Amino acid sequence: MSHQSLKFPLQLIENSDWQPIAGTQDHGTFYMIYIKFKSVKTEENNFGVEVQKIECDVRLQNFKGSITMGLVGNPTIQVLSPEERAAKVNTFDPDAFIAITVAPFHKNDFIKNVILQTEYKLTAGMVIETKYQLQDPPQTIQDFDNNAKKFFDINDPDNSAYVNPVYFERDGDEYLEIATKTWNTQQPFQSRSGIGGSPWGICFPNFSVILDN
Numbered sequence: 001m002s003h004q005s006l007k008f009p010l011q012l013i014e015n016s017d018w019q020p021i022a023g024t025q026d027h028g029t030f031y032m033i034y035i036k037f038k039s040v041k042t043e044e045n046n047f048g049v050e051v052q053k054i055e056c057d058v059r060l061q062n063f064k065g066s067i068t069m070g071l072v073g074n075p076t077i078q079v080l081s082p083e084e085r086a087a088k089v090n091t092f093d094p095d096a097f098i099a100i101t102v103a104p105f106h107k108n109d110f111i112k113n114v115i116l117q118t119e120y121k122l123t124a125g126m127v128i129e130t131k132y133q134l135q136d137p138p139q140t141i142q143d144f145d146n147n148a149k150k151f152f153d154i155n156d157p158d159n160s161a162y163v164n165p166v167y168f169e170r171d172g173d174e175y176l177e178i179a180t181k182t183w184n185t186q187q188p189f190q191s192r193s194g195i196g197g198s199p200w201g202i203c204f205p206n207f208s209v210i211l212d213n
Contacts, residue, residue, distance in 0.1 A: 024204035029065025070106030094129035
């Protein structure tokens with residue numbers, strides 16, 4: 001069974017409880033991302049186009065691990081047009097995407113009063129994929145003498161205080177660069193730069209389905 005068929009139930013109702021939309025592990029920390037809908041309205045935008053306007057809060061909860069993960073920036077939404085949805089090859093392919101950015105060593109558990117605006121409305125039965133971008137750790141930190149020191153530099157792990165396990169594994173004085181490919185395919189090994197997901201892959205529970213209210 002495809003993992004995409006395993007979905008979080010999502011109620012698109014005003015003043016909802018916190019509802020999970022993703023869970024994953026990065027930098028040894030397992031965490032989940034939740035959304036709370038505050039209002040769901042249909043109104044005209046500045047161009048006279050009718051849009052769906054969703055006000056919500058987003059929350060990241062760290063559950064296990066030493067390194068704190070946090071939310072960065074504002075989430076965005078993209079809903080496919082009716083023509084794009086009709087052309088879907090698989091029934092579990094998403095109808096909409098919520099994009100979220102996450103960073104390690106960043107204490108920010110909440111993003112409040114987020115406005116998600118879309119021309120094509122979210123409706124019952126739609127599948128939503130939560131897509132997240134994993135930012136790198138900070139490049140510098142202050143040492144005990146308040147001097148700026150290199151914390152993580154992907155191009156210079158030897159002089160970095162933190163060896164990012166997303167990209168490298170330490171082996172004495174050497175650093176083994178991590179690259180991945182899908183098993184049993186002819187695709188080349190790819191650098192892990194700029195991808196999200198656990199240290200061993202990008203597959204994680206991030207599909208939701210909107211319930212009929």
